[in-house]
Amino acid sequence: RTSPPPKPSRAAMAPPPPPPATLAAVLLLLVSVSHPPASASSSPFDAALAALQGRIGYAFRSPDLLRRAMTHASYSRENGRALAVLGLAAAESAAALRALAADRDAPASAVSRAARDAAGEPACAAAGARAGIPGVVRVAGSTKASAPPVVCGALRALLGAVAVDNGTADAAAEVFWRLHVVTTATAAAAAM
Secondary structure: OOOOOOOOOHHHHOOOOOOHHHHHHHHHHHHHHHOOOHHHOOOHHHHHHHHHHHHHOOOOOOHHHHHHHOEOOOOOOOOOHHHHHHHHHHHHHHHHHHHHHHOOOOOHHHHHHHHHHHHOHHHHHHHHHHOOHHHOOEOOOOOOOOOHHHHHHHHHHHHHHHHHHHOOHHHHHHHHHHHHHHHHHHHHHHHO
């Protein structure tokens, strides 16, 4: 008499382990679901900053500089005031350079006036409003985001942030003139 074949062990009955590539894919899927990429979790402020970068034609390598520039002193101690100092200097320098490029024999008073007019609060606030800064800048509840000093300060901080991000005032001057020319063209069209 023959004995029945031996019963297979539990190990022999278990399915073979999945190939390593399958395990890696499942692990990667689990990690990506439990930790979405940073860009997937975006606040309204982050979305506004991204849109602002598109409007000014400059993409920040260090977005924290833009966040700081678009934060008013009434909102946080970490704000754009220091960046605004650099932004004002960059704007005045760009305007003075353009005045001298147009007329190398221009008197100092004319160069000074050109810098003051181009970088002054009225022109600065108009350019900032055109760029949409009032809808982006963070201010305390008692501060009006569309007030000309707030908009101008934020635009100057933005220019300073561009200069720091790029390591040169040249990029800040390009953004300044891009916004200034758009504002001047819009004002001229409105006057017609």
